[in-house]
Structures are given as C-alpha cells and as structure tokens.
Amino acid sequence: MVGGPRRGARLGVLSVEEARRRVLDAVGVLDPVDLDVADAAGYAVVEDQAAPHALPRFDNSAMDGYAVRASDTYAAHESSPVELEVIGEVQAGRPPDREVEPGTSVRIMTGAAVPRGADGIVPVEHTSESDGVVSVNQPTSPGRHVRPAGDDIEAGAVAVRRGTELGAGELALLASLGLSPVTVVRRPRVTILVTGDELVAPEAEVAPGRIRDSNTVALRVLATEAGAEIVGSERVPDDRGATLDAFRRAAAGSDLVISSGGVAVGRYDFVKDVVQELGHIDLWRVAMQPGKPVVLGAVGDTPFMGLPGNPVSIHVGFEQFVRPAIRRMRGCRSLLRPTLEASLASELEKRPGRLHFVRVRLAQESGGWQAVPTGPQGSHIQSSLVDCHGVARFPSEATRLEAGEMVTVEVWKLPDGEGVR
Template identity: 35%
Template sequence: MAFLKVVSLEEAISIINSFRLEIGFEEVTLDKALGRIVAEDIYSPLDIPPFDRSTVDGYAVRAEDTFMASEANPVELKVIGEVHAGEQPSVKLSKGEAVYITTGSMMPENANAVIPFEDVEREGDIIRIYKPAYPGLGVMKKGTDIKKGQLLIRRGTKLTFKETALLSAAGFLKVKVFKKPKVAVISTGNEIVLPGEELRPGQIYDINGRAIVDAVNELGGEGIFVGIARDDRESLKKLILQALEVGDIIVISGGASGGIKDLTASVIEELGEVKVHGIAIQPGKPTIIGVINGKPVFGLPGYPTSCLTNFTLLVAPLLLRLLGREGKIKKVKAKIKHKVFSVKGRRQFLPVKLEGDVAVPILKGSGAVTSFVEADGFVEIPENVESLDEGEEVTVTLFSF
C-alpha cells in the first residue's frame, strides 16, 4: 500500500484538533488524588492560619507594656495562665499581664506579641523583660499564609504531594478531577514478543507498548496494553476491536508503512476512516491518523525513537487537551554541541541528550533502542535548514511530561 495522504505536520495537528472527545470529570478523595489532573480552579475556603498563633514557646504579652524595658530597668509582668496548642484561650490580658504560650497556640485576647522564653527571667508568676517587644513579634497573623478566597491550584494542574498537602491544609476531603482518558495500546509484528517470553532467533522484546502505556500514565491518562498483533489482518483487526471496547483513543505501533506486511492503514480503513497516511517529517513519515466509531486511532512507526517522537508530537497534545493541560509539553533552550547536517526540504526531528545547557545529538538512528533511551528529547530542524552550527541555540522538546 502506498502512502494515501502525505500532509504537513500542521495539517495533521489540525485534524487531531478537530476531534471532539468528551471524557468528563469525577470527584476523588484526597488519598486517591495524587497524579490526577484538577478540573477546576480551587480557592481556599478559609484563612490559613485560621487564627493568630504563636511561632515560638514563650510569653504572650501586650507589646505596649514592654516599651520601657531595658537591661538596667526591666519590666515585670504577672503570668496569669497558660495556652497550649489545640486550646481556645480562656484568659484575657490586661495591663501588666502575660500568658505562657506554646508554639502554634492561639493567641489570647489583647495579646499582640510573644517573647521567647529564653529572653525573659521568671520567678514564680513574675517574668522580667529586658528589651522591648514590638507588635507582631513571635506571632503569625490570621490569613498571613493564605487568605480566604485565594486561588490555591489552577485547573489543569497535575497533583503532586505538594498540592495534596496544600488541599489537606485547606480542609479538602475531595477534589474534582478530569477522568483519565483511556488509551488502548497495540504493538504489531511477528518479531515482537513480551518480556518474560522465550526470545527466538529473529525476535525482539517489545519496547513501544511499555513506553506508550507509561507515557500515557505519566501524562495523567490511563494506558491499557491490549496485546501484540501478528502480521495478518485478522490478528490486527481482532485487537483493534478489543481496543475500541476499552479505550477512548487507540495507539498502534508498527505496521504503518507501505510494505506487504504493513496492514494497519488498510485495517483502519476497513473498520473506519483513514484521515492521514504519511506526514512530511523525518523520522516518522509513515504515521497514520484515523477514526473508528468516533474514536481517534493512531498508527505510529515501529522504531522506538520515531514512535515516541510522533507520540509526543501528535498523541500527547490531544491527551493534554482532554486533561485541561494544553501547552504543558516541556521545552527548554540549549546549544547544539556540534554541527549537524540535515536534508533540505524535509522537516527533521533530531534526538538529543542534554548535558547541562548543551544538546548532544544522538545519531545512532531511530531503530536503535538506546537512541530513545539516551535521548532527553528532540530538536526540530525546519525544511529550509541544511545544518545546525556548533553552539547554535535550539529548542528541545522533552520526553518528559
């Protein structure tokens, strides 16, 4: 089968952007929220801290009672009680009084400063203060950290332990998140076997299935490995039909070219519609974009680096859009380590390894497993550029989500 529709990368992306999938939302408890994508802006329902509190162990005082204190002429205050963490103070300060208070405890009424215990002398219920305190000393005011109504987390944020801790501090038990887009993944080829199986002459272990499933999971979706399709129509058709039952999106690696064993495009055409068969890029020209039963189907090249480059260019942005994370693919600036030649007229994506701010080209070819494993990302070389010069600044799109 020859390439049906060789299109530009922009046209391919435009077709993908026209797909209208509705994944929806759900509420999950905070203990299940790690790694999920927030579906709405979240605002604090309370001030944090919710009360004025002491930041030290010491004595809560009225600062104005200490203004005349000095080494030569200390001020004496009477201790009228204690306040500990978790208690509501039962005492109210009047002129000349102090309260012993522990770190994190609620400030008693009329107190506006806390003097560390090591800075005073105490005899019985009398303390001597040798230097003035100022209002706010040793005190964290209500709402100093976070104000009620303050934006805590933006829609589209992937929750790490930092965000879940913040939500816990604000008292959230549940959080609204995007449902995980389910991506059904199929590997193809008579030569492909799963890890753990016997490796016979001419066979290799599957890398793309594992890589794609885990890339989907890292993005915030749910990767589902369906299996390995052999190089016959019925095997591939059977697995695609299984994938349609469990996935919102189907990704197939291998079998996308035009050889006699490359059946992906014709089987997709039989079951649905091929929108694109061939994109004007290198590597990864034999890429398929189709639709079956309203679900996007991607046929990616079999070589690992080509497969994951095109996944990053085409599939990842769709997943990020479904998760409210558009534009979240990471990119960094770097300088190319040495001169690299390209084929003029062909848009190329060059795998590179980052060493600080230097991008080191990986030139082993997209069929080498280590080309993908060693690569931190890739650099785009436009059609009208024949080479990149040593030290030239480039943008690296990262294989990291």
C-alpha cells in the same frame, strides 16, 4: 463515517504543528469524578478551587514563647529585663481563654491562636520564667512572630486553578481548606496494540529473524507517565483478520487506542486499512524525522493514534502527539513539554523538508545550557534515548546547524546532580 477518510480530510504531508492541532481537535475532556484529596494525586481539577475561608483561619504564633502587648516590652534589655505576669497558657488546637492585659503575658506554643489583647510574641529563648513571672530580656514589636489570619490565602481567593495537576503542594492546600472530595477529570482508558510477526516477549528466547518486543514496554511507560490508565495491551500478528479483531476489542473498552507498526505502506501493513474499515483516518503523514508515518483517526467512536514501529519514532511521535492528546483528555491546562534555549555542542546536517528532533543531553555551562547529541540519530538507535533529556528542534528547511548555535530544546527531564546550578 466508516470505510475511508473523513469527508474533507486532507491526507497530504502535514507540519508537526498542524498535525498536533488536528490531534487535539479530535479528542475532548473526559468525565469528572469526585475523589478524596488523599486519592487525587496526579489528577487535574475541573474548576477553579476557591478558598472557603482564610488560611490561616486565625492569628497564630510562629514561635514557642509568650504572647504579650509589644509596648510592655519596649524597655526590655539583657541588663534590665521587663517582668510580666504569666496568666495562662495556650496550646495548638485549643482556643485561648484569657485576654492579655497590660503587664501580663500568656505562655504560647507554635501554631496556637494568639489571645486577645496580645500583638506580639517573645520567643522563649529571650525569656526566663519563675513563680508565675516571665523576665523578658529583648523587646518585640507589633506583629512580630505572629502569622495573621489570611497571611497565606484570603477567603474567596483561587487556591488552585482549573486544569492544574494535583501534586503534594496543591493537595495539602486543598486539605487545609477542607476542599475534599475534589472534582477532577478521570484518567483516559488506553489500549496498546503492537503489530508484527517478528515480535516476541522480552523474556523469550529469540529465534532467527525475531526480535524482542520493546515497543509495548515503552508505550505502557509513556502512556502511564502521561496520566493514562492502561486497560489492555496486545501483540498483534501481521494478519488482516487478527488486526481487525484486535482493533474491535481495543475500541470497545477504551477512550483511546494506540498502536505501533503497520502504519506504512508495506505489504503486511494492515493498520491503516483496518482503521478505514472500522472508522476513519484524518492524517497519516507528518513532515518530521524520526516518525513520518503517523495515523490519526477513530475506530468507531474511539479516537485512535498509530505510530511507526521503530523504537525512537515511537518515543518522538508519542511526545509530539499522543502525550498532548492524553493530557487534553485529562483536562490538563498545560499540554506541551517546556522548552529552553541551549547552545548546540556539535554541528549537525540534514536534508531540507522535515523538522528533525535531535535527541540530546543537557549540561549547564557558565554561559547557560548546552545541548549534546546523544550519538547516532537513526530511528532504530534505542541507545540514543538512554539518559536523554529531550529533543533539539532542527528546523524543517535548515540543512546545517553549527556548533555553538542556539537551538530550542523540548525538555523531557532535567539532568540530575553535578552540573546543575
């Protein structure tokens, strides 16, 4: 529907949870593509990946040494070694061509297939070899130093679950199983529009009344880290015609349009009106701080999310709504940040009615995690995001949190180095 809110849409103030539910309902999983595993890092798999064969595919040695019948070594001791004939050698990558009979052994390398007849490995450091005979000075047992077929994964078992983001571990396993190419969900194409006559490039000299554009930088990084492909970004002046043209261009080549600024009710805030003209709006106010004005809608058929212009509001709003939407479009199984419980380092107060997201740094104490507010919490305080590990939830109707009170922290990253055990 073009020209206003979607029929039946309720544009009152929504809770964060209800707003996020609507955001996630408004986007779908994108098209699948086939990629070689070497090119699939960070993508999410479309379906469960079942092992076509066991891994390892054959019994192999965990040590350099000698493949033996374990029973031949039971009497071995440093003072009275057992002597076994060496009848061959097997290297990694070459199949064994001899069977180990009683009284014999085969020299074997790590990763090489265990020859028939052998059921244990004697490490080379417990042996000495001379003239085709190996002296064994320590016994082994059946299965000792042998990695059996299927010890890692059985044939037919699920190796990687649907919706898993592929990292080094997952991709290495798929490569070992020959599951390449792998079918994944393509990355969403995202265009970023940042509005405001006051904005200039970060490299520019700043005239009176102007500010450097940090929002484009932040949104590009946030969207890229969420797994999107940035196909365009533009600074849009506070002009209705320019805003209309920019949104038309953005929607034409994107899976998602993200904007900052222009979503409030000021005289030069044109984003909401433009989106209503080109598509529809589903919500635009959320009971949260920072970042109450948040727009969900569509420009034509392209989903749109509009965030406020304040730098901290952008970051918090992105984390609550845009990041989960991008991850849904990517087919990721996990959409939200992990949480942990932490002891609040200092008391906090606020008015009731909004869920506050308090920027914090985490420190690990003897009794668990501690959440330390990063400083002043105004939506314009960009320094509160420096070395910020996440946000502590200050419940909507609560007005005071005491020092030492337990809070839920949405973890953006964990602290490095000292203090982490």
